Amino acid sequence: MRNAVRKIGYFCSLVPEEIIMAAGLQPVRISGQAESTSAADGYLYHNLCPYIKNVMSGGLEGGLKGLDGVVFARSCDGMRRMYDAWKTYVNGGFSYMLEVPRNNDEDAVQYYTTQLREFARSLEHACGGKISTAALRKSIRKLNKSRHLLRAIYFFQQTTPLPFKGSHLFKLGLTVFSEDKNEAEKKLRDHHRKSWSVEPRKPNGRKARILISGNVMDRPDLFEIVEAAGAEVPAADLCTDLRYFNRFVDEDITDPYLALARAYLGEPHCSRTASARERAEEIRKLTQTYNIDGVLLTSVKFCDQHLYDAPFIMRDLAEAEIPAIFLENDYTFTSRSQIATRVEGFIETLEGRRS
């Protein structure tokens, strides 16, 4: 049976939700819900990103049946190959590969603008209905508002002690990706109000402040590990956190597709588009903004973009005398205890340094 609200899943934060919303559909960022990737193992190579294998397993096992279609982005080699396998073996209706340029210069912006128009046409064709300029402008305004609220909430995370636990805000962010946007906005407003009125907790000795920086993360495990070890996470530089809402689409540009292209190819970026140097600079900037004591750099296994950048970023942070640790994860954090041991050790080092 068809859902009351038709939903379109998407895989990467470079896919503009605004276009999906303008078609009268609900965008849902696809997270991996499978506990095991065994269903995908027969279809994708073992050395492929566990996020990709997890969502592929979900697709094969029918876990994404509630979606009317799926939008891929040309984000990496793994995603391009999953798109092929998805079309062949999952075949869940509308599936679309959005051409997201690798570069972010003006030429790339112009090309991306043409691709966003093409995407809108394909969506209209597949799902019915017309995407009017007025509807697109409305959805741009709506998401700008949500992102603005998230930014405002995170503004207070610069203080000590934190108004909200990092794990709590991370989970709040996840609901923004997957829930009805009106409902999500209500939650954001509620949190925004609270962040103004939260009584500062009595500082029980200042806790070490950790910036989590990485790629895709859909589970709060790492936040919880850090918090259980006695530190706090004011912000997270992830595709599913700061990078999602540190973006503003210009509402005044005549061509809304051009506005979207500019905003989505604008800063900040993950290692897919940004160079290692740009990533390192962004991380250093965040450590100042959020008064960070240490950086926990993480990546899902086999993500070349991040694995190549990691040594450069670690060296850059060391030169800037910012303590940092690099941890790979398997997306579902099956080795949670091992990670916890390393995180605890890192936080102890930070505490020692601070005392």
Add this chain to the structure above:
Amino acid sequence: MLKQFYENMKSALEAQYKERPRAFLPVNIHLASTLLDAYREDARVVWASFYSFPMELIAAFDVAPFDYEIATNLLPMMDADGCVNIMSRAEEEGYSTDICSFHRLAMGCQLLGYMPKADLLLSSSYFCDGKAKLNQIIANYYGKESITLDVPNRIDKESIAYVSRQLQGIAGRLEKVAGHKLDHDRLRECIRAFNRARSAYGRLAEVQKMKPFPWNGALAVNMSIFGNLIAGKPTQERLYQDLVDECSAKLAGGRLTPEKYRVLWLAWFPEQPTNINEIFKKSGVSIVMGELERIFWDEIDEKNPWEGMALWCLKNPYVGPIEQRMAGIMQMVDEYDVDGVVHFSADACRHSCAAHRMIADELQKKNVPFIVLEGDMSDKRKYSEERSRLLLESFIDVMSGRKKEIKYSRLAGN
């Protein structure tokens, strides 16, 4: 060390050629000379991906091209320890063993100071995520610009225009490095040379259809990667034609070893010493064609070189949806009358490995045996001779069984 390696390689190859002039040797001599040019003090060095960047554009400028993947990954062939110490240097720096050994080896060479200088670094978005990334990272060591030629996954008016515009922008950067303007007549001449070489390469591909296969399949696969280093130069056509002539003479002489099985090779052939050739030789297996040897591009219109070069990128089997790659594979299976298909899977080569299942399913429909041979291009720690022997010998048994089946079926009049 790297420079010394290529100096030794060049003189050894020249001596070999003097003693016995085989057509393939000059290809390697040119490879060594080109890489050595990058070490000249007065050279303006452009690092580029020989196999995924239109080198005929670079040939139109007075610059020395250099490809760190190709330059460093011939090293393990000559080193008993497989250059593990060089890779380890990169691993000590934090480069994971999960990333491509080509790149760990290159990074190791970089950290050890073996590389020539770079004035500009070019790579493409489709070969591969890792190479584009490492280019960016190495650019920091020289304080130079790294440009990624972004090649979309689809071929249409917009993508052709987008890639063409980028190539024109890159030509502007090359002008600065070379210290001279792009001479459009010279570019046209490079395009003509490239087209002539394409024809010669096509003749070589035709000769490879002959039975028995008249050449060395592993060399042919590797030449598809580094043969492009001289794209746009008249030498390329001559070298390919010499190979055609040599193969034709061998066929006419009738002294070739009979072959039992003909194999299509997918993805890369390892650069490090392996037992693959030995196993195949023992059982009469010829690698008759490599996936990357297929001529997937059209002649470039010299009046519209930007679009032609853009299409050369866009039509690469590793760009675009899997159908683009699959169509090429199936075409070669038929044209080369193969008994089986081997996919060499270097663990970190995600874009080639991730299509195994789809390729296997398509080949099964044609009843063509298929095997995935896991290993590594350069890292001997990730290649098991015994495992390869077990897999390849079983694969040969399967090909043998299929041949018998076909034979009995024909005898039975089916």
